[in-house]
Amino acid sequence: DQQVKQNSPSLSVQEGRISILNCDYTNSMFDYFLWYKKYPAEGPTFLISISSIKDKNEDGRFTVFLNKSAKHLSLHIVPSQPGDSAVYFCAASAPYTGRRALTFGSGTRLQVQP
Amino acid sequence: NAGVTQTPKFQVLKTGQSMTLQCAQDMNHEYMSWYRQDPGMGLRLIHYSVGAGITDQGEVPNGYNVSRSTTEDFPLRLLSAAPSQTSVYFCASSSRSQAEAFFGQGTRLTVV
Numbered sequence: 001d002q003q004v005k006q007n008s009p010s011l012s013v014q015e016g017r018i019s020i021l022n023c024d025y026t027n028s029m030f031d032y033f034l035w036y037k038k039y040p041a042e043g044p045t046f047l048i049s050i051s052s053i054k055d056k057n058e059d060g061r062f063t064v065f066l067n068k069s070a071k072h073l074s075l076h077i078v079p080s081q082p083g084d085s086a087v088y089f090c091a092a093s094a095p096y097t098g099r100r101a102l103t104f105g106s107g108t109r110l111q112v113q114p
Numbered sequence: 115n116a117g118v119t120q121t122p123k124f125q126v127l128k129t130g131q132s133m134t135l136q137c138a139q140d141m142n143h144e145y146m147s148w149y150r151q152d153p154g155m156g157l158r159l160i161h162y163s164v165g166a167g168i169t170d171q172g173e174v175p176n177g178y179n180v181s182r183s184t185t186e187d188f189p190l191r192l193l194s195a196a197p198s199q200t201s202v203y204f205c206a207s208s209s210r211s212q213a214e215a216f217f218g219q220g221t222r223l224t225v226v
Contacts, residue, residue, distance in 0.1 A: 004156075032213050043118070043204050043217030044157070089156060093213045101147065101172060102215060104156035 003027045004092050006105035014113050019077040021108050023090030026071065030092035034102065035064060035075050038087045047088075048075070080112045116140050120205050120218035127195040127225045135190040135221050137205030145208045146188040147215070150174065150201040157204060163188055195225045 005024045013019045023033075031052040036044035050057040050064045050073065057064050063076045077084055090105040121136045139146065147162035149172075159172030163182040177199060179191040188207075192199060202222050206215040 006156075009154075034214060036217075041219070043206075043219045045217070046214045049214060091157075101159050101162055102157075102213070104149075104158070106154055106156040 001026070002106070003030075004090055004103050004105040006088075006090055006108050008108050009106070010109040010111070012111045012113060013080050015082055016079045019075075019080045019084065019110055019112065021075040021077075021088050021090075021110065023073045023075075023105055024071060025073075025092055027092070027094065027103070028071070029094040029096060030103070031095060032093045033064070033066060033073050034091045034093075035062075036089045036091060036104075037084075038089060038107070044089055077110075080110075082112050082114050085110060085112050118205055118207050118216050118218035120203075120221050122221060123219065125221060125223050127192070127223065129195060129197060129225060131195050133192050133195065135192075135203055135205075135223070137188045137190065137218060138186050139188075139205075139207040139216070140186065141207060141209070141216065142185060143207035143216075144185070144210045145215075146182065147172070147206050147208075148178070148180065148188070148190045149204045149206065151204060151220075152201050160190065160203075192223075195223075197225045199223065200225045 034049040035047040037047045038044045048062045066073045087107045089107045091102040118139045148160040149157040151157045161180040163169045205218045208215040
């Protein structure tokens, strides 16, 4: 049973518009959430994270929102750029793993059209 | 700065062969881990280590062995390769104080 779910395998948006990527989780022990970006033939690279004590974290064009009651988080990219085209993975960690293990979603492929 | 280095980048094995995927990091990170990525399933944790001499199993450990004799290196051994182990393998490292893991570029393994 997947503990972290990304239900949209793909998303296409126009350059300059907002991209919203969604992620749901089932394990209430998760208290730290991360987004990774992955280009083909490369490893995932860390993008942004959020602790469960916050409901929003912003870094430039990227903002992550966390709704703990709904066990839902989202990544907003504004404005979207063609270079943002990649696969985005949501990941979560729990304190009982000592932060040494991440549980990943299946990824959403974002395509930003020029 | 190298970060996390994985070798080889590509490998084809015959069923039953054994091999070792190499992983090295130069960031003095305490934690290292191995993930596999399969289509539609994201990354799944195989084994991890919290320091030299200490390893533990992740979500999908069967068919794999690891050891951690130094802080820098964390090799992954396939004992007897099976077609089900065809995947892309990623090594990652992180420090004790942060959950953000740094990943290598991956090893694409095909078992025929």
